[in-house]
Amino acid sequence: MIGVLPLIKAFIFDLDGVITDTADLHFEAWRKCAEKLGLTIDLSFNEQLKGVDRMGSLNRILDYGGIANQYSMEEKQRLAEEKNEYYKKLILDVSPKDILPGIQPLLVEMKRDGYKIGLASASKNAPTLLKSLEIDEFFEAKADPSTIAKGKPAPDIFLQAASILKVQPTECIGIEDANAGIEAIKKAGMFAVGIGDAEYLKEADYLVYSTVELTLENMLKAWHSR
Numbered sequence: 481m482i483g484v485l486p487l488i489k490a491f492i493f494d495l496d497g498v499i500t501d502t503a504d505l506h507f508e509a510w511r512k513c514a515e516k517l518g519l520t521i522d523l524s525f526n527e528q529l530k531g532v533d534r535m536g537s538l539n540r541i542l543d544y545g546g547i548a549n550q551y552s553m554e555e556k557q558r559l560a561e562e563k564n565e566y567y568k569k570l571i572l573d574v575s576p577k578d579i580l581p582g583i584q585p586l587l588v589e590m591k592r593d594g595y596k597i598g599l600a601s602a603s604k605n606a607p608t609l610l611k612s613l614e615i616d617e618f619f620e621a622k623a624d625p626s627t628i629a630k631g632k633p634a635p636d637i638f639l640q641a642a643s644i645l646k647v648q649p650t651e652c653i654g655i656e657d658a659n660a661g662i663e664a665i666k667k668a669g670m671f672a673v674g675i676g677d678a679e680y681l682k683e684a685d686y687l688v689y690s691t692v693e694l695t696l697e698n699m700l701k702a703w704h705s706r
């Protein structure tokens with residue numbers, strides 16, 4: 481039997497660093513948290529935190545400082561909560577002006593052309609941000625990170641979004657700015673679009689430097705010529 485070639489039916493977005501520039505705000509919050517612990521983290525180290533869930537990020541910071549065994553689970557929970565409180569203050573005045581260039585018209589174009597749109601963000605703050613950005617209604621499916629046992633780079637969160645959208649992974653294009661996220665998309669069996677630096681996103685199937693270059697046409701062309 482001749483197999484039926486898949487067609488792209490859905491786009492699944494990461495949020496922080498793809499839809500809005502909150503990747504910088506997460507970094508700012510972690511930098512402050514690390515400072516309190518006597519540690520200095522820089523932007524290059526932050527690449528390892530992108531896409532990684534809250535407790536996973538804290539563990540990486542503590543490992544980096546060689547102080548992981550100095551904190552009980554309870555203390556770590558308190559530190560993670562403190563980081564989140566600080567982060568929540570930083571996102572208080574997020575509004576539609578904070579949507580990264582090109583993303584809003586891209587969502588409109590995808591909807592117009594009948595593509596399904598999903599969200600696969602590791603952030604528990606993502607639903608609040610989508611509302612503040614006033615683009616919540618574009619997303620037919622939002623994977624819930626609190627129900628996902630294994631965060632990025634595991635594929636689970638992208639697979640959950642695809643399953644809610646009722647599409648096969650091979651019918652999806654995933655969009656990410658984090659190395660862990662690209663790995664998750666590829667493991668899910670989806671086509672991976674990276675936004676950012678080739679130095680960190682080597683595994684992406686198609687890479688653009690910024691959201692300005694992220695067009696529906698370019699992504700579909702790249703997928704066709706894969």
Ligand code: BG6
Pocket residue numbers: 495496503506529530531532533534537564601602603604605606658
């Ligand atoms: C990801 C970010 O989207 O969400 C990470 O890239 C962040 O930096 C993670 O740690 C979890 O976010 P939150 O808002 O649940 O702490």
Ligand code: MG
Pocket residue numbers: 494495496497498503530531656657658661
């Ligand atoms: Mg991201």
